[in-house]
Amino acid sequence: MRNPQLNSKGELQHLLTIEGLPRETLTHILDTATSFIGVTAREVKKVPLLRGKSVFNLFFENSTRTRTTFEIAAKRLSADVINLNIAVSSHTKGETLLDTVDNLSAMHADMFVVRHAESGAPHLIASHVASHLHVVNAGDGRHAHPTQGLLDLYTIRHYKKDFTRLSVAIVGDVLHSRVARSLIHALTVMGTPDIRVIGPMTLIPAGAEKLGVKVFYDLEQGLRDVDVEVMLRLQSERMRGALLPSAQEFFKYYGLTPEKLALAKPDAIVMHPGPLNRGVEIDSAVADGAHAVILSQVTFGIAVRMAVMSILAGN
Amino acid sequence: MTLVLPDPEVLCAELVRQLRPDVTADTALVGIHTGGAWLAELLHAALGIALPLGLLDISFYRDDFDKTGLHPQIKPTRIPFEVGGRHIILVDDVLYTGRTVRGAMNELFDYGRPASISLAVLIDRGGRELPVAARYIGTRLEVPSGHMLVLDRDEKGKLRLKFDA
Structure with a gap:
């Protein structure tokens, strides 16, 4: 079947997903x-x-x-x-x-x-x-969310240049996140060798490994020596049923604090698609700190x- | 095609000769990618122009975007000086329909209001479709329509004129 994003000449007619684009x-x-x-x-x-x-x-x-x-x-x-x-x-x-x-x-x-x-x-x-x-x-x-995936890709390329030697961690509510899916496809296409998803079992989609990512349920293990951390927003509005005990407990185990950030590479960058939930997925000291490139992402x-x-x- | 093409270095020297008397402290050179940018680099050095060299890629200003789409390789536009009040000399390799020059002028005005814009080209091949004229011309050359005459640069930086398919 023809890729529905391409016209009869094989050019990009629509942008619907990053999946399947060369x-x-x-x-x-x-x-x-x-x-x-x-x-x-x-x-x-x-x-x-x-x-x-x-x-x-x-x-x-x-x-x-x-x-x-x-x-x-x-x-x-x-x-x-x-x-x-x-x-x-x-x-x-x-x-x-x-x-x-x-x-x-x-x-x-x-x-x-x-x-x-x-x-x-x-x-x-x-x-x-x-x-x-x-x-x-x-x-x-x-x-x-292909344009978000592309702007994430742009941001990573801007700060890290070469995808083929990067470790990228995507942290938090992966289950509800179209941003995570688009970014995983984009990073895979660009040849990123180490893509990790980190979150509680209830917020990681079943079979996530099939996308070629490594799954971590422990933030401290998963963040070790990564070059890029992409924090996802906790999408409470999409949650049906009891996926999480509370936002406070989520922050305790999966919120990015300066101490946890120190486990990543010293020059790691911290990204977030916005809107930020301070004190839920990210500590203010990180969101406003030197590693954060969140406002560059917007630009x-x-x-x-x-x-x-x-x-x-x-x- | 058996037309003998002139040596760009000879034409470039001719342009330097024509330009030199008109250069002032407010003169700025702006080369149009790609051939015009190479030529502007040479002229900028030869004339010892004080203001840094500007470069334009007119891809966003082309009038045939609806027909041909976005050019696959867009070079950076860089205007590293204040445009307002400056005497700007646009530099291109070959002047043909005049559409590129129109695009370049539109783009320049988005950076400010220059005191004047004039045009320097290596070759004027005629065939204008717009009221555009060059003040500084390396040479005039009759080229049959349907042939794309362009400037090329090899790894060693040597320029030569050639026909593009």
Whole structure:
């Protein structure tokens, strides 16, 4: 079966998941993002690439940060941006997803940036829309968050250069995390030899080893000599049933404190996709400390999203 | 194609001769990637220009983005000086349709308002599609349309002109 993200010429038409994309495609996106970094340092923080194009942000699930960074990225490419917070609009009036998309297509959309609580929703939209339209997955259920995976990849490459000798630990609520899945795929494609997931048994998906990662249930064992720590947010809103005794107990065993950070390599970096839960997955001393690159991730995220949107729009 | 192509070094020396009387403390050179950047490096050194060399990649300003998409290899744009009030000399290898120069001017204006922009090229091959003219020209050359004339640089840094497929 043809990869649903690619057009008939084999170019990237949609970005739905990192899974199945070749290393050259990821490298091309990262390299393009590098050239967009400079744009934001100029007097006019805009390039005219997407002038006259309409980008619709379709957020069926709430998000401020991701929606804002997509909006800034599209505006810096000179696109017109329309934000639809569908969580509180036609969806609740009973309109189906594809009817919503058809209506917006009739308003001459060129690109949809889609966030949805159901895994696979962006894929459904991509397989439904006309061939000149592009769909970017901005997070679907537990499935994927490819632009977050790419900006994490960009951040790691920026600080660590070479993926082929890195140890990367992904810590916390892996079960509910589309960020973790996208990052694991991305790191694997780039040839990272040592990818670890660390968390309580109830928050590590069954069969995680099949993704090629090492599973640790003990933070102190898992963090030993890693180059990169990616702390995940505890997604209490997605939790059904008693997965955790309490946030305090989670912090005691899996929260990143300066003492635990000291087990990693001396030049290790600490990442977090945001929003931060201080005192739950990360101690303030770490979040604000010298190893944290969390705010750089946000800045790089805009350049990475500019790269993704301009590559898609050009294909 | 049996057209004999001129030696870029000879043309470069000719450009230096034309440019030298116009260089002031406010003159800045900006080379357009890739051939124009190599040429601008040579001119910058030969003319002893005080302001650091600027480099432009106009990929984000091309007018054929809808047709051809994003260029696969984008080089960094670097304008390491204040553009406002400066006399900028854009440098490119071959002047043809003028579309690259239009893109370059648009990009420069996103950095500020220069006092003036002029254009220096190794070769003017005619075939303009926009009202663009070079002030400094290495030589004029008739090249049949459909042929891409570009500057090439080998490992040793030696420049030569060639036809690209």
